[in-house]
Every structure is written in C-alpha cells, then in structure tokens.
Amino acid sequence: MTRRGFIKLSGITAIALSGCSGDYLGVSDFESKPFSSALSIPPELKGTLVNGKKLYKLNAQDGLSHFFENITTPTRGLNGALLGPTIRVDDGDEVDFEVTNSLNEPLALHWHGMHLPAKMDGNAHQEIASKQKWTSSFTINQKACTNWYHPHTHKKTAQHVYQGMAGFIIINDKESDAIDLPKTYGVDDIPIVIQDRSFNDDGTLFYSAGSGMGMSSMRGMLGDVIIVNGVVNPYLEVPNKEVRLRILNGSNARFYTLKLNNNKSFKQIASDNALLESSVEMSEVKLTTAERAEIVIDFTNDAGKEFILSDIDAGFDILKIKVSKNATSTTKTPSKLIDLSSVIADKTQAVKTRVFELNMRQMRFTINGKLFDKDRIDETINVDEVEIWEIKNLSNMVHNFHMHATHFHIIQRSDREVPLNERGLKDTVFVPPKESVKVVLVMRDYTDSKSPYMYHCHILEHENAGMMGQFVVV
Ligand SMILES: [Cu+2]
Known part of the structure; x- marks a missing residue:
C-alpha cells in the first residue's frame, strides 16, 4: 500500500474525529492556512449573437493550477486551467454551445439538467475527437434553474470530472426575474461548486478509482481536501443583506450535509431544475453528487459577523462567509415563489x-x-x-x-x-x-x-x- 493509500484509508476517520475546526488538513500532504484565500467566482459567458442565435464557445484544455502555495497541479478546464465559465441563458434562447476539444483524447461534454434533443445531449454518443469541434444547438425550453456541464466520456467520465472540467449553466426566465430574489451575480447571487480531491506528494491529483476493486471503486473516489470553486478552504465576503448561494455538489462520490454554525437557518428556494413552489426554512441541506440547492441566507443583521458552512457528515469546513456592512440594496425573498402545476406530471x-x-x-x-x-x-x-x-x-x-x-x-x-x-x-x-x-x-x-x-x-x-x-x- 502506498503512503497515500494509507492516508486515504485513515483520513476519513481522522476527519470525522477532528470535528469542524479545519484540522482535517493534517491528513493531507500540503499545509494551507484555513480561509486565507478568497472564493473565486467563475466568469460569466453570456454568448454572442450570431444570426439570431447565441453562440457560446468552450475550449477543453490542459492547464496548471495552484491549490497550495508553491505547489503546481496539472488540471483540466474549459477556457482555463480549471473548471469553466458560468453559461448564462434565458428561456427561449436559441443557442449554439460550441465545444473545442484541445485535449489529447476524446471528450464528451454533457449539459446536465438541460431539456434538449438526444443528439445535443453531450453524452458518450457525442464524443468529440481530439483537436475537433462539436456544436450543440437547441432552444432553451425550461424553468429558471441552476444546471451544470461536465464530461460524460465513455468510461472516462469520473476521471475527466476529477481532472477539473465542470461549470455552471444558469437559466433565467421572466417568471423568476419578477421575484424579489438576490440576483446580482458574484455579489449576492453566488455559484458554489463543492468538490473533494486528494493529492500526491508531487502535487499531482491522486486518483485511485480505476476499474479495480479498491475501496475507492466501491464507494467512489473520496478525496481528503475540499475545494470550493477550485479553491481550498476559501472565504467569501458578502453584503449585509439576503444572499443566494447556488450550491452544486460537483464531487465524484462524496455526499454532503451542509449546515451553518450557530444554527443559522436559511431558506431553500430551488432544487435541481426549478424554483420550489414555496421557500422552505432549513437548518441543513443534504446534497448527493450532482444535486443542486439554491438557498437564501439573510445576513441583514449580521454585519461584521463570520459564519462557517460545514459538512456535518465528515466534518469538513467548506467555506467561511464574512458579512460586510456594504449592502447597497435589499431584497425580500417571498415565501410563495412559483406555480409548478403546469410542469409537474400528473x-x-x-x-x-x-x-x-x-x-x-x-x-x-x-x-x-x-x-x-x-x-x-x-x-x-x-x-x-x-x-x-x-x-x-x-x-x-x-x-x-x-x-x-x-x-x-x-x-x-x-x-x-x-x-x-x-x-x-x-x-x-x-x-x-x-x-x-x-x-x-x-x-x-x-x-x-x-x-x-x-x-x-x-x-x-x-x-x-x-x-x-x-x-x-x-
Ligand atoms: Cu452508485
């Protein structure tokens, strides 16, 4: 058994015992001062109008990332070294998602949660050969929600996602625009993708779950370091008002139960593919892999305070939220949101x-x-x-x-x-x-x-x- 293998097997227990203090990093090879890096917000990709259709270009590429000081990790991303931009679309848009595969192997890129023709799905039947392009063309025809894109390559999905390729797709519609929700991207409307990774001594990503029958293959690959939007242990500064987090579990195998400290409650306003009919007051939310939850946290009376979002299943600290005094607007999320009766099958x-x-x-x-x-x-x-x-x-x-x-x-x-x-x-x-x-x-x-x-x-x-x-x- 490699040293890393030993760390992995013992790590989860150590994490569980260590509680929510962030000292789970003791089981990883690299030191990282908790909450010293700002959360990175993926850039928005709004598309360019070409013949009445919106064109979005994504380029799958190799790159180098820095999860730890002075350590370089080879990763893969879309239009960058890690993860990808947030695709913004409106219901009714005709879109062309043009994907260039600059990798040295085939790639399929799937639009998770999108209602579209099967040929445009980006599953293993639409693999893009190395150095080739593929365009997925369809009309956005669904409720406002938070979806995402990620590889769906035949027998390589897990590895390709683990290497870093994933991004958000945010759909807007008139109905959701009319609701008084936080919607200023990167300010009070924040996409959060939570993933877990492990690292080899040389800084490369450790991935153990091939086709064998090891522990990782059975339960799936469980990393011992949590990255949020590609950053280890980040902090996020928010204004003292309602803040909406669009949380995606982008992990290969790890499930999370997310909770704020001091029992601070929040409202869940959306599940995977639409707003909920009514917001739901919650103190914790469970997200299995690929699930999304949009939550609204009211920080109006919390200027100067700090909160920790933790995973209470394994005891990971996910994100520190620092509340500033800088709110320049207010929102008041209503309890009644939308009517889903026309889209829920009877x-x-x-x-x-x-x-x-x-x-x-x-x-x-x-x-x-x-x-x-x-x-x-x-x-x-x-x-x-x-x-x-x-x-x-x-x-x-x-x-x-x-x-x-x-x-x-x-x-x-x-x-x-x-x-x-x-x-x-x-x-x-x-x-x-x-x-x-x-x-x-x-x-x-x-x-x-x-x-x-x-x-x-x-x-x-x-x-x-x-x-x-x-x-x-x-
Ligand atoms: Cu399974």
Whole structure:
C-alpha cells in the first residue's frame, strides 16, 4: 500500500474525529492556512449573437493550477486551467454551445439538467475527437434553474470530472426575474461548486478509482481536501443583506450535509431544475453528487459577523462567509415563489410504471441486473405519456439516480413523506440503501429512435463501472 493509500484509508476517520475546526488538513500532504484565500467566482459567458442565435464557445484544455502555495497541479478546464465559465441563458434562447476539444483524447461534454434533443445531449454518443469541434444547438425550453456541464466520456467520465472540467449553466426566465430574489451575480447571487480531491506528494491529483476493486471503486473516489470553486478552504465576503448561494455538489462520490454554525437557518428556494413552489426554512441541506440547492441566507443583521458552512457528515469546513456592512440594496425573498402545476406530471395520468433496481453483481454495479452497454437500448418511452419510475436500491451501499432530458417529481420515498425541499423538479435523487423512490415524469418535445439518453448513478465511479442504462423517446 502506498503512503497515500494509507492516508486515504485513515483520513476519513481522522476527519470525522477532528470535528469542524479545519484540522482535517493534517491528513493531507500540503499545509494551507484555513480561509486565507478568497472564493473565486467563475466568469460569466453570456454568448454572442450570431444570426439570431447565441453562440457560446468552450475550449477543453490542459492547464496548471495552484491549490497550495508553491505547489503546481496539472488540471483540466474549459477556457482555463480549471473548471469553466458560468453559461448564462434565458428561456427561449436559441443557442449554439460550441465545444473545442484541445485535449489529447476524446471528450464528451454533457449539459446536465438541460431539456434538449438526444443528439445535443453531450453524452458518450457525442464524443468529440481530439483537436475537433462539436456544436450543440437547441432552444432553451425550461424553468429558471441552476444546471451544470461536465464530461460524460465513455468510461472516462469520473476521471475527466476529477481532472477539473465542470461549470455552471444558469437559466433565467421572466417568471423568476419578477421575484424579489438576490440576483446580482458574484455579489449576492453566488455559484458554489463543492468538490473533494486528494493529492500526491508531487502535487499531482491522486486518483485511485480505476476499474479495480479498491475501496475507492466501491464507494467512489473520496478525496481528503475540499475545494470550493477550485479553491481550498476559501472565504467569501458578502453584503449585509439576503444572499443566494447556488450550491452544486460537483464531487465524484462524496455526499454532503451542509449546515451553518450557530444554527443559522436559511431558506431553500430551488432544487435541481426549478424554483420550489414555496421557500422552505432549513437548518441543513443534504446534497448527493450532482444535486443542486439554491438557498437564501439573510445576513441583514449580521454585519461584521463570520459564519462557517460545514459538512456535518465528515466534518469538513467548506467555506467561511464574512458579512460586510456594504449592502447597497435589499431584497425580500417571498415565501410563495412559483406555480409548478403546469410542469409537474400528473401521477393519476400515468400509463406505465417502470422499475429500476440498483444492485451489485460480482463486485460490479448494475441496474436491473445489467451493466452498461453503449449499443443496447434499455427502455423505449413514448413522448407525452406520463410514467412512474420506481428506483429501488437493493444494495447495502448508497447510490443516487440521475436521468437526462427531463425533470421528475418525487412522489414517494419508501414509506416516508417526501421532504418539502424535494417537492419540486429534479434530475437527480438520493436512493438510500434498501430504500426505494417513486417519481413521476413525462418526456416532452424530442423524439429520436436512434439517439439514446442515459440514466445512471451519479457516483461517477459507479457510472464508469457500468451502473447506467439508455433510453430513447419515440
Ligand atoms: Cu452508485
């Protein structure tokens, strides 16, 4: 076992025991003074108008990042060395997302949470060869929300995401614009992507979860250093007013339960694919991989104070928030937000129930007993027909379930009530061991009997290891 291997196996326990004080860095090789670096905010990419369409250019490239002082780490990003710009679009926009692959290997770039034709999905069927370009063209046709893009390369998704490629897609619409929410990007409307990484002694990223059967392959790659928007242990300065955080769990495998110290509460206003109908008062929020939560924290009476956002599952400190006296405007987030009745499928209209069993077979992860096969269509779905999908986790391990193309509504969680913050539109759902989740959905607009979309566990090492299936809409 390598030294790093030993650190990794012992690290999580050490972290859990050390509490929320930030001394988990004792298990990593490099010292970093907690909260000494400012959170970086990804630049916005607003697109340029070409023939009435908005053109967005992304270039996947190799680069060098500095997570620790005097240490250089090779990483990959879009239009930079790490992560990518925030794509801003409006409902109704006709867009061209032009992706150049400057890497020395194929890459697929997937628009997670977007409702679009299968050929534009950026899944493993739309891989871009090295040094080639691919353009995804479609019309934005969905509610305002926080989505993201990330690699979906055949058998390489986990590695490619881990190397640093990911970015936000923020969709606006008139309905959300009319609500008095914080919406000044980078000031009171902040995108936050939380990821975990491990590092080798030479500063390179440590990645252990290949196709083998090591611990990381089983649970997925769990890093011992948390990076937020690509920065280790950052701080964020905010004005003394309501602040909206668009939080994305962009990790390969780690789940987080996020909480502010002093029990400071917040309102969750959006889940994956839309605002919630009403904001939900919360003291903590759980995010499995790929899930998003938009939260609003009211700092109006907190000028001069500092708060720590922590993960109470493993005891990581995520982010220090310093409240200034500089608020120049106010917002008053209402409790009633939007009406989702036109977009949530009516479960009483369901014509079919499909069951998806998440399980293991000979140390591999399966859905309905099968490993992923790029040449097999697992499900054929009729457009505009309401369906119930029941996702059962028969294993003893945690999984979640993500589907492309559409957004579902959770109607049942085993025998428990669906929590209020999960009663909106979602594309990814946590399925605890030995539990089941029922969702209702309808595929709209795009039919294509040849080009499949995917559904899969979003623990990326599980997806890589075969926990994925394909469906077409006809
Ligand atoms: Cu899984």
